[in-house]
Amino acid sequence: MWDVEIRGMASAHAIIAASIFMATIMPAVLVEKFSVYGTHLVWLYSVAGSVAVVNIAVFWLLGISPPTKKNTLSYKLSKLFRSCVYFLLSCLFFHTVVVLYGAPLLESALETFSLAVLLSTFTTLRCLCILGPNVQAWIRVFSRDGAMSVWDTSLQITTGCSVVGAWLGAFPIPLDWDRPWQVWPISCSLGTTIGFLTGLLTAPLWIRWHRKQLTYKLK
Amino acid sequence: MKSLPVLALLLWICSLFYMGILLFVGGFLLVRLEVNRTSTCADVLPPGADVKGDFCLKEPRFRRAVVLIIDALKADFTRYDPGNTSPRAFENKLPILDEMASSRPSQARLYTFRADPPTTTMQRIKGFTTGSLPTFIDVGNNFASSAVLEDNLVHQLGQAGKRVVFMGDDTWVSLFPRKFHRSLPFPSFNVKDLHTVDNGILQNIFPTMEGDDWDVLIAHFLGVDHCGHRFGPDHPAMAEKLTQMDEVIRSVIKRLQNDTLLVVMGDHGMTDTGDHGGESQKETDAALFLYSGSPLFPTPGSQMEPEVVPQTDLVPTLALLLGVPIPYSSVGQVLLPLFPLNSSLGASMSLSQAEALWINVKQVNRFLETYSNMAKDIPADGLSQLQSHFTQLSSQYLSSVSEGAPPSAELTASMQAYLNSVRETCRASWARFNPLKMAAGLLVLGLACVACFVLTELSLMVLQGSVLKAPLLSGLLAGAAVAACQLFTLGFVEVSWCFGAGALMSEVAFLWRIRRAFTRGSSSARLSVWLLLNPPLLVLFLRCASLLSDSYVISEGRVVTFLLFTLGLYIPLRLNWDGLLVPSPPSDTQKPPGLLPPALPLSTVRRESTALLVSVAILVGCLYLSLSFHSCREEQGSCQPSAFLTPLSRVQDSRVRNLHYILSVASLFAWAFLLHRWLRHYGNLNCTSVAVFTARCLLPLASICMGLHWAVSATPGDSFRNLAELISLAQVVLPRITFGLLGLGLLLLWLDPLTVFLKMRAPLNSRGTSVPPPKYRASTGVSPQAELHHLIPQLYQRIRQSLEDGGSEGDEADGRPAVEAYGLGTVYSAPLVLLCGLLGLGLLLLHAEGMAIAFLLMLLQAAAVLHLHSSSSTLSSLQSHSSVFSVPWAPVVLWSLAASQFFHATGHLPTFPSIQWGAAFVGFPQGHSGTVLPASLVTLNTFASHIMFAVGCPLLLFWPLVHEARGTRTGRSGEDGDDVVMEMRLRENPQQFSSALLQLAARYLFITGAQVLASVCAAAILRRHLMVWKVFAPKLMFEASGFIVSSVFLLVGVTLVMRVDVAVARLFQKLLPENSR
């Protein structure tokens, strides 16, 4: 049972990772003068969009979502609506945090917000997919004994890695190397993406390694 | 409480750090005094010359000179080897120099030009204009600007009426403001820019040369140096640059007239990576090329040629060739080949070798006399030898002159020997890093950090045994032994080595002793390596690592705020990860209830979590707002210093001025109000002691005086002309009154720090009944609601016993205590808070008015950190296994980094030009007569935030106890004897109290000391770095002085706590009759 779940997760993660690579390569064919540094926002939104689409598709196909009590259309719609609101709120939240961390307040607000969108896609969207629009459950997941399935553990790892990646991405900014990737917010969004990829890679490995220690409470 | 051992241990640790700093700085920072005297033309008249004419008026050997300085022109670059078929990028690119030197040996000469360390451009420019050996700190009276005040060639040329035209590196203009006839500076800061300066010179140099509006032309090219920094010497760009320089020299030579001297020189060399600053031969060996249209040198082989020319020698040579006096502080020696052997043989105008040497010797001797009267850093025996040598020279020369015979060759050689030995003596004391001392300092500092860390982890164990005796004794012995050795072998004692040896020995002895005690000790006290990896220490590590990079030091204020923000967010995230932040859901029935950890009641968790999140929000807000009070370094290009940094008197717009004034005064009164409010809340304002008098009267009075002072100093001078006298009087009196009030407050606080109000109740005659026992009230409130919480059971037991035994008083019927003590629950923290409040006001007075807002932010942020700490320790109180009062790393790191944060947020920067000298004139607008008072005022101003956070550090220990009042224990106070006792818990547990206090102070010292260690490492490792004298060395100075100030004020805070402890003990003695103890 363990192996099946881990293998499933590994392949899901592989698909998501592949979508990031595709999102980096594909626009080069379609858009003229596309480059990760030069047209950074295009790259950013293409990655965010593809990850969002693939995430939703994968989790919908795998059927990993919280059990729903009611199955009516209106309930589903309201859930969808709440999810959208939560996603937007999380974008605003990340934007605020990034500004508090020292990003410029007014100038390049669009860049900052794009970074917030990327962060939300990598963290909040997965929360929404796996846990549904339920803040209580989100808070629960991010505690030591909060994970209730392998997917929760993978959520912990990928979210942590993305946020830490974004945090580490801020480190090269003050250096006087004059590299193109030191421009705000390129290093941070690259850091976020690399952190997310690392999370995708390590989550199955980590779970496999620690499968003896991991005991999930039954739902 | 064991106050003496705690203080002794802290003092010991501090002095270890001091010794380390002293040793390192002694080896790294070369210090020299500046002599503020200038040579005049009268000085240089040769003896026996009857002519009363002025030396300067005599026609000099050369009328004009062109000085081309090619920055970092290494000696290797100028060598030409025609046999080299595959030259590297920097080889054979300057053929013109060799061509001239070999084809016209009487007109041109190429030498190796040896610079003295530090081989950085600014020090070198100072070196080859003053002829001295500039060090990092030339102690003069121009700390604030970089202008050269010592006598120098540019000054002398100007005095002699020569028109000096300068173009190139703009460092010159800051060094010699308003000294040039004409100057064309170009920005030198951007190392990546290879061409701006050079192209700027090239556009201007030839028109200038062809014109007639100059006598001395100085052009400083930077391209070669920047090319080295950017690409290294072995790069095609270097070949291009050197070829360009070759063409420049060619064109200059073509345009040169016969009365003009051409000097082409490098200020220093470069290493194989293109850097410089140190003392390796690759860095010190530059090139010097001299050329003139007319014959300049004697035929080759006629006399001894110097292989290597020291850089100092250029100054006297140029001075005498151009006919100006040698600058006063020059220690150079004239280049003999440029002077004819005998004046009668050569051109009649020029000085002969012996004459030039004699002028030179006299000048150097005069400088040496002046300097040795001012400073004592030149060894005495060396000085007396030099003196006798000079006397002998003088008599020989004068006798030979009076005989009319030309001075003998021996005399010339002897004069040269004298000059050489003077230069060597000076160089030994000024221009040499002492790597051994630096290494020893690093070692002492590193071990001090280790010892401090051990102390934080094993504070209880250290206090139980008398650990300090052996280290102290061995340290003393080692110091004495080194002193004795030095006395026997060298004849004098160098104090820093004795201190260093003592510190090292005592550290080793301490660690050895601890190790032995450790292996015997229990396994629970075992240090784990993993401890070092916990996130607060990781943040500290990042902070230390950031000190090793110049970019991070330049944007230090933001970096520290970033790290603080991270740590502030880490605490709630961590608590949530541990499942402590949100009330745990009703537990499943899977586990037997006995195995579940005891949980805090839901309401408490909810309240504390809210408090925690609110304090995180306040912390974050303060961090963000504090960013807007930063000043700007010159390296930060597009940066606007905060508008609040300008004193109000300099704000032009009256509306902005009024707004700023209102904001400042509002913050000032908010400061005073918050303090008052806090003290009143905890019942510390009920009694009639002098401390309360301070809080009630002196604090508000001082704030009112400050508000008035700001109003007076902000009034524009011309608007109240008739009140001018009154205003100037008020500017003196008001700040002095404020200082006086605050000083009086501090004194009173020290004399009687207790803020406890005792109220005895009349006994009721209802003994022996089963009514609720009388209670002994510990704290606050005037409100009965709050009073019910503050009870001290154990004390009560004693007091009740004593009262019953005494038989005079009995229990009370209404359950109210026999003795009420208001403010006892905050007996330790109240004086500290008051001390911080008073100190804060005093320090604020030394700042610009707008900084009041920053100070208010500081207060709020400190409160937020304290609340964050108390809430998180309440939430995790059931999980922690450490000792009762122990303060974890995270809040201490937050507290200590906040000191650095507010150093920047009060407009300070770790650079010398940014020191706020205005602080010395607050209350003393006419200036000072002494130096102690202004120096201490400026120090207080600079390290204000360090002082505040260091003094307030013990509050971290008290705050969770203070907040217990509304915290955990009330939730389960059902059982008797578990009531709130707040800080009295510390009295009940003196052993734990002292160990926790020691631990807290040691942790604070460790964090501050680790940063000092990091900046010391940065200075030691990066002493070749381009930025070492601009960034790392000033940072080291500020970090080290910040540590010293912090540690002193930390000790002040700790001592105040002990003073309170003594006073409390006395109070209890008074309360409890002798027999009951």
Ligand SMILES: [Zn+2]
């Ligand atoms: Zn240079």
Ligand SMILES: [Zn+2]
């Ligand atoms: Zn350089």
